[in-house]
Amino acid sequence: MAEHRIHNFNAGPAALPLQVLEEIQANFLNFDHSGMSITEISHRSSYFDKVINDAVERAKRLLKLDERYHVLFLQGGASLQFAMVPMNFLGDNDSADYVNTGTWAGKAIKEAQILKKNHKVAASSEDKDFSYIPKDIQFSANAKYVHLTSNNTIKGTQYYKFPDTKGIPIVCDMSSDIFQDPWR
Ligand SMILES: Cc1ncc(COP(=O)(O)O)c(C=O)c1O
CATH class of the missing domain: 3.40.640.10 (Type I PLP-dependent aspartate aminotransferase-like (Major domain))
Structure with missing residues (x-):
């Protein structure tokens, strides 16, 4: 698979490490042992709460934001x-x-x-x-x-x-x- 991949150096959508893509692929069908794919899980379930809370924590860590800040994921x-x-x-x-x-x-x-x-x-x-x-x-x-x-x-x-x-x-x-x- 790896030798057929095209490296895209665009400023917008760009290449991701193969290892990351493979991990996403492996987790896609059975997310966190739920028996469902991530796209089938209710956005009000504890499975999804974990996903969004983890994303908030990671965003705060990467941006060095303390407890004074809120991270909002907004549509649009x-x-x-x-x-x-x-x-x-x-x-x-x-x-x-x-x-x-x-x-x-x-x-x-x-x-x-x-x-x-x-x-x-x-x-x-x-x-x-x-x-x-x-x-x-x-x-x-x-x-x-x-x-x-x-x-x-x-x-x-x-x-x-x-x-x-x-x-x-x-x-x-x-x-x-x-x-x-x-x-x-
Ligand atoms: C600097 C910048 N602002 C805005 C946009 C548009 O973002 P969106 O598609 O989230 O509206 C882009 C890219 O498409 C961008 O590079």
Whole structure:
């Protein structure tokens, strides 16, 4: 089997170690000795509770999050959050700052526009076809949040250190590098 595998180096969906795939395959039909596959188990069963609780613990460990943090697995992916974040965090008199570093940041900004929410593009690298990450950004003191895209999956630019927002919460789309490193 191994010699027929194709190695996919894409920035998005990419190759997984064969050992991991084989373990998933072996566990698929009879998950945790339940006699059922993982896709057949009730999402309200103790079997599934274990799966989700384990995923929360692993996410917290990898991201070095302590008990102050909650991990939520939300439906709809990043694209739904482009709309949900301004819907949930921006009241009529609030505003948010966005940094436009490419395709995905642009989609996030567009959702804030569609929703007619007050927002400002605090910095952008559009002038050079999104080939860099803007530095020394002046954020609005009253911004409710600063929206960043940690990895520009399409052009390949990435924050190595998050900007100092002077206490303004960062909302970050980390779709393509969330568990890469905990040090930012
Ligand atoms: C940085 C980034 N944001 C958003 C998305 C879209 O994510 P989703 O499919 O979860 O909406 C992707 C990839 O598809 C991405 O790389």
